[in-house]
Amino acid sequence: MKFIFFVEGETEKKALPAFLQKWLDARLSKRVGIDPVKFNGWQELVKDTPKKAELYLNGPQKHDIIAVIALLDLYGPTFYPTDKKTAPERYAWAKEHLESKVSHPKFRQFFAIHETEAWLLSDPDLFPTEVKRALPGKIQRPEEVNFDEPPARLLERIYKEKTKRTYKKTTHGSDLFNKLDPNLAYTKCPRLKELWDEMLKLAQEAGL
Numbered sequence: 001m002k003f004i005f006f007v008e009g010e011t012e013k014k015a016l017p018a019f020l021q022k023w024l025d026a027r028l029s030k031r032v033g034i035d036p037v038k039f040n041g042w043q044e045l046v047k048d049t050p051k052k053a054e055l056y057l058n059g060p061q062k063h064d065i066i067a068v069i070a071l072l073d074l075y076g077p078t079f080y081p082t083d084k085k086t087a088p089e090r091y092a093w094a095k096e097h098l099e100s101k102v103s104h105p106k107f108r109q110f111f112a113i114h115e116t117e118a119w120l121l122s123d124p125d126l127f128p129t130e131v132k133r134a135l136p137g138k139i140q141r142p143e144e145v146n147f148d149e150p151p152a153r154l155l156e157r158i159y160k161e162k163t164k165r166t167y168k169k170t171t172h173g174s175d176l177f178n179k180l181d182p183n184l185a186y187t188k189c190p191r192l193k194e195l196w197d198e199m200l201k202l203a204q205e206a207g208l
Helices: 010-025 040-059 088-101 131-132 151-163 169-179 181-186 191-204
Strands: 002-007 033-038 065-073 107-113
Touching: 002 010, 002 191, 010 033, 010 131, 010 169, 010 181, 040 065, 040 088, 040 181, 065 088, 088 107, 107 191, 131 151, 131 169, 151 169, 181 191
Parallel strands: 002 033, 002 065, 065 107
Antiparallel strands: none
């Protein structure tokens, strides 16, 4: 049994399935699969998810699929209504909007607040000493690193200032997710906790 995991880019495809699976497997009686499906950016994911989700959920492998999970960064997409300005407003609206477009009981839409790099900020010890020392106090609540300077942009700035090197999302992100303790991220990132809790519930209901 497995999840189909829709993601918007290469970093998410490379790093997130194993990271998410590590937490789930420790709580399930059987190993769960997480098969990533990469889209070329958020626009393609939003546009093509209804059709692709339908192909998986009603296709020949449908009985092996626990659910299709789609994940987007909250920062980046521009399809929010103009009156939805805060993270909670955008999250609630976009989740309902995208799930209604698919309209299938085995589809779930989630968002990283504001980017998946927020999950990395849950453990400052992952980063080089000079980067760790420069991280602002607001990272104590990683998902509150906001639209003004979202997590990836924050890391890009600090890496450049303190190491004279560039933070490379695909290279650094994948390596850091391999080292990140899922339990620590779970306790510090409420929206990530929601994602994991829902995946765990669905997997248990499927008999895992």
